[in-house]
Amino acid sequence: ELKVEQNPLFLSMQEGKNYTIYCNYSTTSDRLYWYRQDPGKSLESLFVLLSNGAVKQEGRLMASLDTKARLSTLHITAAVHDLSATYFCAVDISGGSNYKLTFGKGTLLTVNP
């Protein structure tokens, strides 16, 4: 059974600081997704990582994938309040054949002034 673990589950940080969220998974996969969810809202796609060594950046967020270590990271640079949300990683172990994603429990990020 695929397990997807995120840590930390709760992250409180000050504006301007840097931090990293980790996503570990238990089975070989070369597809990993990061989503953002605001309170009471739906999920918004942030990054799609499709190969070992993939790195994607958007604004203050950068995601990377190491398939050999079964690890993805979401790095936050110089955090701002608008980044406060819950961030989920999701893993596809089907090789794209049956489109099932397994989600981590999410990291609740709070950025304080």
Next chain:
Amino acid sequence: DGGITQSPKYLFRKEGQNVTLSCEQNLNHDAMYWYRQDPGQGLRLIYYSQIVNDFQKGDIAEGYSVSREKKESFPLTVTSAQKNPTAFYLCASSLTRLAGDTRNEQFFGPGTRLTVL
């Protein structure tokens, strides 16, 4: 505008009652999915469908049923057999390999919050 719509936004169910949640997409996506989210939890897959008239059980299908009669629509029925249905339900859709897509990026609707009275 292309997108995924879900209705209703809020739904209240009495004990022993079946309720149906609507999900419609105009993105021309072949695959559609239903997830359940409980407070402080990730998403868990209920059912998914890759083509019309075909669907597969996800990880927590017991007490739920679906149909896929049209490409655009994938309604979810929460039956009385689902003992703890209070949750946030999210519908998603994606392209498939048959459509030449290798990303399998899933796009989500706004969700339906179901509460049992």
